[in-house]
Amino acid sequence: MAAGEGAPTRVLHVIGAMDRGGAEALIMNVFRSIDRTRLQFDFLEHEERECAYDAEIRELGGSIYHLPRFVGANILEYRSRCRHFFAEHGDYSVVHGHIGSCAAIYLSEARRAGLYAVAHSHNTNNRDLARIPFAVVSYPTRFVADAFFACSLGAGIDRFGRKVVSGPHFRIVNNGIILERYRFSERRRRVARSELGIADDAPLLCHVGRFVPQKNHQFLLEMFSRVVERRPDVRLVLVGGGPLERETRGLAQELGVSSRILFLGVREDVASILMAADAFVFPSLWEGLGIAAIEAQATGLPCLLSSSLPPLSKVSDGASFLSLGEGPQRWAAAAIDLLEAGCDDRSAQVEAVRNAGFDIVDTAEKLSSFYRTHELW
Template sequence: MKTRVLVYGLGGKIGGMEEYLLNLYRHVDQTQIAFDIIPHGGADFYAADEVNRMGGEIYPVFGEDHSFSRKRLNEVLKNERSRHQVIYFNVCALYRLDPFVMAKRYHYPMVVHSHNTMDPGRGIIANDIHRMNRLLVRNWSDKCFACSSAAGEWLFGEKYFHSKSKCSVINNAIDLDEHKFNCDSRVKVRREFGLSDSKKVFLSVGRLVDQKNQQFSIRIFSRILKKEPDSCLILVGEGPNEQILRKLSMELGIEDSVIFTGSRTDVNDIMCAADLLLLPSLYEGFGIVAIEAQASGLPILASSKIPDEAVVLQSLVKRMSLDSDVEKWSECAIKQIQPLHERTSHNSELSLAGYNANLLAKNMQIFFQGYNNEQ
């Protein structure tokens, strides 16, 4: 019997949470298990075609105007109950309770997976709602997963997450071979953007939103450029802050040295072309780009908000406080760059630390197939 897992909570556009699930799906035995996705936040899902090719289905519950339809979600959960063994919630917070109430109404076994920590921008009322909802959700859940300890503490409560056997950290594993450093990829991407072999390339990867703190990255780079004129900054991602970031680049007079790529599917190749990843996030549940960069041998300068679980190779990752000024960040960024000839594969270390997608997929497939016996 093929196991079908109904997935709720993924955004319509690419992000770390979405790529975690896609990486998992790509590496399971697709003849034995399928992940069917209810996108959250829009009518479309960026990887719908790939999901369909792998045997999964997409169930939209948002209209073209991006409005959420409780009625449509209720219909999907009711109609699909007989085909699905379990519902897998992938969420960043518990501001809405109704999807969980509906899943409970139709007697879905629930697995809940936390992918972020607290958003400081949310108000007191929203965070109080989250804390009240967690009391119900964690008790309704068969398993409480998280991408890091901090993410687990945020969603389920610190004491609860560390004391209950049903709670555990699930690593955001990646295809390690796909992210190995490749000289040909470095040359190809640099040619695409018209970058010389000698140019210092600083990189930022992530949605263009406040959380990722790209404004700080641009300010850091403006100081770097004064010390290293033959440099550029590549920002990979899309989001509501793009025009703000473009305007800031122009105000600082560095727009000719800042490249906005939009959303890309070849981030692994772009990492090969870069010399340093800037990751000054305001908060992070995990930060999967940090693992991808380490697999590529790419040095990282990150904020102290990046959790310990994302730092496998101490030689490649330096974390700094966001209280440090831009000048200090720029100095550290330049010092953190390593000679190109030292870039090498770190697959064995990352696999040993639990970031091998093949191993994760095998274990998660066995876990979800266990629900076949419970119907």
């Protein structure tokens, strides 16, 4: 895959699977925004199946390659496959690693092939014993990569340590979004509500996130059941998929609120759904950033965010933090306050998000220059 004269510079993104998620959305937003006559992205995925963004990647000119998932026991095979891949594909300007568990392996093999290696942390980790194996296998990454990126300071420290984060080779990369997609439109709100079967005057809460422990859906539903006690007309939309969806549906039945909840699955029209809502609730146990919270604020939604999110995730006056330790009852009261307070000019909030540095144009410009020059901004 050697680049010919005048061919675009190519960057390889190493990731688990290009499905819909925060890291994947960032990569695709950058991919859509760059000058693809000068810069192109390829992808090394750890799935053989067709992933959500694969078709678009090919349409934008990217190539997709595959490795087996790293499971620890296959370390020798995995390293061998990485070494063979980079021996065959050695003309990348940057190898940008987004999957953390095996980054020390594939980035070391990329550097062995003479390539520039970047490690990118998109999340913090839970603090229980389950994180220890990940911490052990990912620890050597801090001695392997040429540059280190993270979505927030906390995500950088958690993954790379304070010494790396305070050094010259670390940068925060804001998870920029295509802002005009999220500028509030009353027409889009009406259309979305009609499609969802939500009456114009029905208060609507929204949450966007995969059904995984991190997103804390149990707490969310316990909170919502208390909201319903005080506001029986309220509805909740849940956007996302994941392994805990069935369990969450069962809990909704147990709490007697299943008829008030819309499980929407993985959607491409998240911006319109956010516009349809009246408030956004995000009780995550941990987050590197929480890009869904940035998107919600861009649509002008009042947001109730877990205090486990980094300060960077509050980019508008309409967002507030609340500790999970306050309990579902206090969260319910705060959510009702947001519903009743509303927001005067939702379309103006896009500018607050832009001013906070989350315009994809800015992110893409910084990364484009870095990919070509290896010079950090």
